[in-house]
Amino acid sequence: MxxxxxxxxxxxxxxxxxxxxxxxxxxxxxxxxxxxxxxxxxxxxxxxxxxxxxxxxxxxxxxxxxxxxxxxxxxxxxxxxxxxxxxxxxxxxxxxxxxxxxxxxxxxxxxxxxxxxxxxxxxxxxxxxxxxxxxxxxxxxxxNFLMERLISGEEPTTIYLIRHGETILTPARKFSGSGPLNPELTDIGISQAEAVAKEIVKLKPDLLFSSPLRRTQETAARISASTKLEIITQDIWIEQSFGKWDGMSVAEVSAEFPAEYKHWLAGTSYIPPEGESYDEVTARALEGIDQVATENPGKKIVVVTHNGIIKTAVAAIIGARPESIFHIDISPCSITTISVWPSDNLMALRGCNERGHLRG
Incomplete structure (x- = not known):
C-alpha cells in the first residue's frame, strides 16, 4: 500500500x-x-x-x-x-x-x-x-524597483479598473455579489456610467474588458459607445460570490448568520456559506491583471469590474497585508489606475478611486 x-x-x-x-x-x-x-x-x-x-x-x-x-x-x-x-x-x-x-x-x-x-x-x-x-x-x-523602471524607457501596460455604476443595492450597502439577483443600474448609476465614459474617452484606451454581470455590462456599454471599442467579456472579472448572503443587508446577515458573519469580519480567508473568500478573489484579480498585461504589452486597457476585485488588487499591488482591504472602499464608476511592466510584471499603483469626473 x-x-x-x-x-x-x-x-x-x-x-x-x-x-x-x-x-x-x-x-x-x-x-x-x-x-x-x-x-x-x-x-x-x-x-x-x-x-x-x-x-x-x-x-x-x-x-x-x-x-x-x-x-x-x-x-x-x-x-x-x-x-x-x-x-x-x-x-x-x-x-x-x-x-x-x-x-x-x-x-x-x-x-x-x-x-x-x-x-x-x-x-x-x-x-x-x-x-x-x-x-x-x-x-x-x-x-525600490519602481524608480529605475520609471526612467528606463520601458513602456508599461496601463490598466484602468472601473467599478460599475450604482444599483438598487448600492446605497444600503447590501451584499451584491455574483449571485442570480444580478441588479441593473439605477438612473443615478446610468448617469455615473455616462460620466466615467466621458472621462475614459480622453485616455484613448486600446481595449475594453468587462465582467459579465448586468451592472458592469451596462456601464461598459456607455464606455463602448464613447470609445468605439468592442466589449470583451471575461468571467475572471466577476464580483466576489457572497453565496446565501447575496442581496441581504448587513443587519439581516448578522441576525441570520451571526457566527459566520463574525468569522467573515475577522479575516480574508473565511468563505461565506456557498460563497467565496477574499483570498480567492485576490488570486483571481491578480490572475486577470497578469493575463491582460501579458497579452497586451504597452497597451491602455479598461476593465469594468467590481469593488471586491479592485480593492483586493490594490492591496496586493502595494504589498499590504490582506486585512488592509477592510480599509479600502471603491466608489461606483471611480477609476483606479495601475501600471504593469512587461519585462517582469512589476506592478505599481498610479491612482486609486479617482472620482473627480463625478463631481461635475
Missing amino acids: ARKLTVTADGGSRGNPGPAAFGAVVYENGKTLEEVAETIGVASNNVAEYRGLIAGLTAAHEIDATAEIEVRMDSKLVVEQMSGRWQIKHPDMKKLAFQARDIHPRELITFTWIPREENSHADRILNDVLDGAPSSAREPIQQ
Whole structure:
C-alpha cells in the first residue's frame, strides 16, 4: 500500500518583488518528516510560492518516490494552475510549473487550497529565514524597483479598473455579489456610467474588458459607445460570490448568520456559506491583471469590474497585508489606475478611486 504524504508550502516576498523566501513541510499521519526553507534573493510572491512547491515535492519524492502526495497551499493561483483549471500565461511561471510537474508522478499528486491560518507552519519557517541573517552582516537589499523602471524607457501596460455604476443595492450597502439577483443600474448609476465614459474617452484606451454581470455590462456599454471599442467579456472579472448572503443587508446577515458573519469580519480567508473568500478573489484579480498585461504589452486597457476585485488588487499591488482591504472602499464608476511592466510584471499603483469626473 502506497504511503500517503502531505506537503504544505508557502512563499513570501517583502516588496513583491522584494527579498523573498519559501518554506515547505512534509508530513505523514500528522508527524513532521522534513522542513525546507530558503531565501531566494529578490523575487515576486508567485515565484516564491512556486519555489516552495518545488522544494516540498522534491523533499517528499526523496522520502518515497512512490508515495501519494497531497499538496496543501493557501495560494489559490498555484493550486488552480497546477490542477489545470487556470492557464499559466507568464513565461517564468510556466517554467516553474513544468519543473514542479516533473518531480513526482503526476497521477500520485493532488492539490488542495487551504486558508492561510492552516498553512502557518510553512509561513513561519519562511519568515524565520527571511529574518535570520544578522543585520550587521547584511548588505542593503533593494526594495525600490519602481524608480529605475520609471526612467528606463520601458513602456508599461496601463490598466484602468472601473467599478460599475450604482444599483438598487448600492446605497444600503447590501451584499451584491455574483449571485442570480444580478441588479441593473439605477438612473443615478446610468448617469455615473455616462460620466466615467466621458472621462475614459480622453485616455484613448486600446481595449475594453468587462465582467459579465448586468451592472458592469451596462456601464461598459456607455464606455463602448464613447470609445468605439468592442466589449470583451471575461468571467475572471466577476464580483466576489457572497453565496446565501447575496442581496441581504448587513443587519439581516448578522441576525441570520451571526457566527459566520463574525468569522467573515475577522479575516480574508473565511468563505461565506456557498460563497467565496477574499483570498480567492485576490488570486483571481491578480490572475486577470497578469493575463491582460501579458497579452497586451504597452497597451491602455479598461476593465469594468467590481469593488471586491479592485480593492483586493490594490492591496496586493502595494504589498499590504490582506486585512488592509477592510480599509479600502471603491466608489461606483471611480477609476483606479495601475501600471504593469512587461519585462517582469512589476506592478505599481498610479491612482486609486479617482472620482473627480463625478463631481461635475
